[in-house]
Amino acid sequence: DGGITQSPKYLFRKEGQNVTLSCEQNLNHDAMYWYRQDPGQGLRLIYYSQIVNDFQKGDIAEGYSVSREKKESFPLTVTSAQKNPTAFYLCASSNFLQGNYGYTFGSGTRLTVV
């Protein structure tokens, strides 16, 4: 079955460390996105990518970095510059060229700073 996979489900980070969250999709979607979700708040866009080797900053990109070397993969690195990284991170993909239908989310990664 086609889908979008995030790993790990839970991640613990010590202060000062960089960590990378994985996001892989086999839906042949052209666009991929990273969102952050905090308790009681809506989703906030971190980065998005329309095509391979290209990505754009979202509303809260500071302290995060991404890469898009393959169509299927869009990893997110939470750097030590991100002052409050504890949150639930969601990856999504969509088929923009088909009217942005099929906007699909992964199951999320919960990151906790210890």
Next chain:
Amino acid sequence: KNQVEQSPQSLIILEGKNCTLQCNYTVSPFSNLRWYKQDTGRGPVSLTIMTFSENTKSNRRYTATLDADTKQSSLHITASQLSDSASYICVVSAGGSYIPTFGRGTSLIVHP
């Protein structure tokens, strides 16, 4: 600025009862509107998607309506079940934009 407002922010109902969630938007030009269900600690799952020409769409006990003139949508849940307890998110996409606009969601709790 594109905005999506959802109401109520939270809702508590008894099992077996019906409920209706509201979504008002100011996204332009309108492309499509989706309702998602998000269980605690999980990713959002799509319930329905509607385009400009669609007024009603059903998915099992979920029925979404769209009034493109007033820019309003509703999600009606029939005969609620305990498993309906979740956050329901309204998402509106503008034509030509990669980035949809998200509502903050309505938190629904179904009590036995």
